[in-house]
Amino acid sequence: MPAQVEINLSPEEKKQLEKNIKSRKISVRLAERSKIILLAAKQVPNYQIAKKLSIDI
Secondary structure, three states: OOOOOOOOOOHHHHHHHHHHHHOOOOOHHHHHHHHHHHHHHOOOOHHHHHHHHOOOO
16 A cells, blocks of 8 residues: 555645535535545545545555
8 A cells, every 4th residue: 555645734725625524515526535635634544544434445
């Protein structure tokens, strides 16, 4: 598996990603991607993100 990449989000980016997750008007795919990015920014390993969100890596 590739090494974990460090993701640094600005407060505005984090706020937008959290808004995406809560929005009912946004696509399911975009909400899922937003969750992935937020978890990766917290340095959660990829395999744990996949397990938590029930997705394949």
